[in-house]
Amino acid sequence: VECRMTATTPAIHELIRANLDRAPMFTGEIEGRGPRYCPSIEDKVVRFADRESHLVFLEPEGLATHSVYPNGISTSLPLDVQQEMIRRLPGCEHAEILQPGYAVEYDMVPAWQIDATGETKSIPGLFLAGQINGTTGYEEAGGQGLMAGLNAARRVMEEEPIRLGRDEAYIGVMMDDLVTKDPREPYRMFTSRAEHRLRLRADNASERLGERALELGLLDDAHAQHFQEATARRNQIEEAFDSVRVQGTLLRDLAGRPDIPVAELRGHLERHGSGEICSVALGRAVVAQRYAGYLPRADAEARRQAELENKPIPEWLNPQQIPGLRSEAVEVLQQFQPRTFGQASRLAGVNPTDLSLVALAVRRGPSDPSVTEGAPT
C-alpha cells in the first residue's frame, strides 16, 4: 500500500488564520481541550506560528478504493475552508472531500468515580474502559478493556478483584494514574509516566505477566503451551549461563558484558553442548543479564514503595474524623477515596504528614471513637 506525503504551505496557513473566528475550537463554542499530541491544523498554525509548513500523510483507506485519509489536518473549520485548504495542498488540487473533518467534545467520568479495576464506585457492577475514563488511544482503551473485562467476570464469579501494580505493568501505571489524577486533557500512556522503567520492558512482558495470566485463566491452551515452552527454553539458557565457563569466566558474566556479541555467546553454548538454542530466549536472557547490575537497586526502591503502595486504606475510615488532618487533604481523600496508601500518596493535595495521620488513624482501628463517629457504612 503506497502512502504518500505532502505538506501545508504559507498560503494555507494564511487561509486558516483568516478563518480562525469560524473554528468552534477557537471561538469558545468548544471548550474542551483536545489531545496535546495530535493537535488540529488550526492549533498547529497558531501554536507553532514560526513554522511555514506541516507534514500531511496521505493514507489510502483500502486496497479497492481511491479514498485517502489526510493524516495531520484534523480540523473544526467549516467546509468551505476545508475545501479551499485541500485544493491548495500540493498534489491534492483535484481531490474531492468525501467526509469533512469535524470536532466533537467528549465528556468523561471523573477519576474519583472509578476504581483501578474499572468498576464505578457509585454503581457497583458497572465497569468502564476507554475514552469514557478520560484516555485517548487504542492501546489505552484495550488495556482498560482487559482489566474491566477480567474484573467484571471475576465479580460475577465472586472472586477477588485484580489490580496490577505500577511496578508490574504499564496497564498498572495507567489504571493507577486514571484513578488518582484529575486529567486536564486526554490521558496518553507514555513510558515516562512509569517510575519502574528498568523492569517494565517489552522483552520481558511475558515473564512479568505470563504466570499471572496463566493463574487467572486468561491464556487459551495454545498460548499457555507456548508460554510454558518459552519458559523452559529460557530456563535451559539460564542454567547454561551458570554452568558453562570460557577460559575460567562464567558465561553469565560474559553475557553481562555489552562488548560481547550475542552470536559469540551462542557459539560458546553450542560448543558446550547446551542443546538447541532458541534465539528469542537467548536474546531475552542476555538483555536481562545486562540490566542485572542495575536491577537490585531498582528492585529495592520498588519494594520500599510497594510496602506503602499496597497498604490498604480501609473503607470505614472517615477522613473528616481524623484529628489534625488538613481540610484540603480531607476534601481530596473524600473525593477520590483511595484504597491504598500508594494511591493516596500520589493525590495532589495530600502530603507525607497527612499520610502519617491517616496511618495513625488506621492503626487505631475502627473501634476508635474519633474515627468511627460519622464514618460511612
Ligand SMILES: Cc1cc2nc3c(=O)[nH]c(=O)nc-3n(C[C@H](O)[C@H](O)[C@H](O)COP(=O)(O)OP(=O)(O)OC[C@H]3O[C@@H](n4cnc5c(N)ncnc54)[C@H](O)[C@@H]3O)c2cc1C
Ligand atoms: C480521527 C481519529 C484518529 C485517531 N487516531 C488514533 C491513532 O492513530 N492512534 C491511537 O492510539 N488512537 C487514535 N485515536 C483515538 C482512539 O481511536 C480512541 O481513543 C479509542 O478508539 C477509544 O476507544 P473506546 O473503546 O474507548 O471508544 P470507541 O472506540 O469510540 O467505542 C465506543 C463504542 O460504543 C458505541 N456506542 C456509543 N453509544 C452507544 C450506545 N448507546 N449503545 C451501544 N453502543 C454505543 C460506539 O458506536 C463505539 O463503537 C483516534 C481517534 C480519532 C477520532
